[in-house]
Amino acid sequence: MTTPAADKKLESCRICKSKNLIPYFDFKEMPLANRNLSLPELSSGEPKFPLQLLFCKDCGLSQLSMVVSAQFLYEEYPYRSSISQTFQKHCKEIVENLTHKLALKPNSLIVEIASNDGCLLSKFIQAGFQAIGVEPSRVIADEATAKGLPTLCRFWGKSTALQIQREFGTPQLIIGTNVLAHVDNLNAFLDAVNTALAADGYFVFEVPYMVNYIETLEFDTTYHEHLSYFLLSPLKHILESAGFRIIDVEKLNIHCGSIRVIACKKDAAPVASKNVDAFLAMEKSQGFLKEDIYLGFVSRIERLREDLRKLLSSLKQGSKRIAAYGASAKGNVLLNYCGINQETIDYIIDDTPLKQNKFQSGTHIPIVDKSYLVKARPDYLLILARNFSEEIISKTSEYQQAGGHYIIPLPDIKVIESPYGS
Ligand code: TYD
Numbered sequence: 001m002t003t004p005a006a007d008k009k010l011e012s013c014r015i016c017k018s019k020n021l022i023p024y025f026d027f028k029e030m031p032l033a034n035r036n037l038s039l040p041e042l043s044s045g046e047p048k049f050p051l052q053l054l055f056c057k058d059c060g061l062s063q064l065s066m067v068v069s070a071q072f073l074y075e076e077y078p079y080r081s082s083i084s085q086t087f088q089k090h091c092k093e094i095v096e097n098l099t100h101k102l103a104l105k106p107n108s109l110i111v112e113i114a115s116n117d118g119c120l121l122s123k124f125i126q127a128g129f130q131a132i133g134v135e136p137s138r139v140i141a142d143e144a145t146a147k148g149l150p151t152l153c154r155f156w157g158k159s160t161a162l163q164i165q166r167e168f169g170t171p172q173l174i175i176g177t178n179v180l181a182h183v184d185n186l187n188a189f190l191d192a193v194n195t196a197l198a199a200d201g202y203f204v205f206e207v208p209y210m211v212n213y214i215e216t217l218e219f220d221t222t223y224h225e226h227l228s229y230f231l232l233s234p235l236k237h238i239l240e241s242a243g244f245r246i247i248d249v250e251k252l253n254i255h256c257g258s259i260r261v262i263a264c265k266k267d268a269a270p271v272a273s274k275n276v277d278a279f280l281a282m283e284k285s286q287g288f289l290k291e292d293i294y295l296g297f298v299s300r301i302e303r304l305r306e307d308l309r310k311l312l313s314s315l316k317q318g319s320k321r322i323a324a325y326g327a328s329a330k331g332n333v334l335l336n337y338c339g340i341n342q343e344t345i346d347y348i349i350d351d352t353p354l355k356q357n358k359f360q361s362g363t364h365i366p367i368v369d370k371s372y373l374v375k376a377r378p379d380y381l382l383i384l385a386r387n388f389s390e391e392i393i394s395k396t397s398e399y400q401q402a403g404g405h406y407i408i409p410l411p412d413i414k415v416i417e418s419p420y421g422s
Pocket of ligand 1: 325330
């Protein structure tokens with residue numbers, strides 16, 4: 001593991017440049033949520049960085065107070081989108097929805113930013129489009145290319161936009177699911193989208209929605225990769241300043257509540273749907289543009305932390321064995337923030353081969369494959385990839401039939417006792 005290049009303290013709002021930034025949630029020092037450790041790394045120490053949320057009083061953007069270098073964060077990125085059937089289905093829905101809504105013509109060029117292992121890319125290609133992925137992690141880009149999914153291994157920016165134009169043509173659609181929150185320089189990112197996109201093209205992106213974050217207590221999605229936490233209002237501000245217009249927005253269930261935003265160039269023909277003004281009005285009328293809602297959020301999280309710790313410690317006192325499922329970044333934040341470690345959780349199962357036989361950063365809980373569910377059967381399985389609870393419960397039905405129980409930690413702690421006894 002290399003040591004991080006310079007980390008940057010945020011001086012002003014990433015979107016509106018205001019200095020009116022109110023700190024509201026401080027995790028103190030936290031390890032990197034997606035950086036699992038090998039056995040030798042356990043003893044060599046691991047980097048930790050401040051993790052603190054700020055609210056911009058002027059545009060409503062929540063953002064981290066510090067930016068860890070992207071090079072360092074993404075050099076060994078273990079996340080693979082294709083692992084989840086739920087996400088596979090979601091990608092299929094994206095292709096069907098956008099083909100229809102944007103009247104995409106066969107053979108249109110589509111560019112996906114941060115295409116990961118090509119889950120969405122493959123669905124566009126199957127539907128008859130020409131699709132190119134852009135993915136900064138070398139290992140992941142190579143995996144996608146090996147599957148026959150054309151992928152440029154690059155960070156998104158002006159020179160990538162120009163390379164696409166030179167080598168492939170002008171994209172009719174540029175899409176990014178879960179990438180905008182990772183971007184420090186949003187102006188440069190959007191400027192590159194504007195450079196590459198056809199005059200009558202669309203820029204579509206999905207981001208976790210801050211309204212869901214607050215309402216359903218998604219503090220576990222706060223980690224160093226997620227620099228921004230979006231409402232539609234600050235997005236409108238930055239998109240307009242980059243020469244775009246929002247023409248549609250809709251809520252999605254994926255990743256515990258996201259929004260899909262469709263934008264076009266500012267002088268293009270499409271008329272905005274009524275949803276756009278409705279979202280903007282709701283954010284204002286329900287107080288999401290004022291700091292009070294954010295300050296109140298913190299006491300709810302502290303209460304949840306106490307309740308979860310109490311539940312797990314009472315199970316341990318009753319000699320119950322507890323394991324977890326999904327070595328997700330969310331799970332990392334939850335366990336590290338709650339101070340839950342190996343004394344409580346025996347191991348974490350994850351189906352991603354790259355994560356197995358490693359240790360979760362911070363807590364140092366071992367990450368193992370699914371066979372451990374039989375080899376070392378726990379009494380309780382804490383579902384850390386809580387956004388995929390249904391999928392995980394259905395794929396572990398044998399465990400449940402053998403009397404295994406589940407705990408879903410958020411938004412409210414939910415214990416699902418096995419109907420087959422224990
Ligand atoms: P996810 O919640 O998608 O994201 P994040 O890391 O951003 O919080 O992570 C889900 C994790 O759970 C990922 O490591 C893959 C794992 N997982 C499985 O191992 N098996 C499964 O069936 C599913 C749905 C997820």
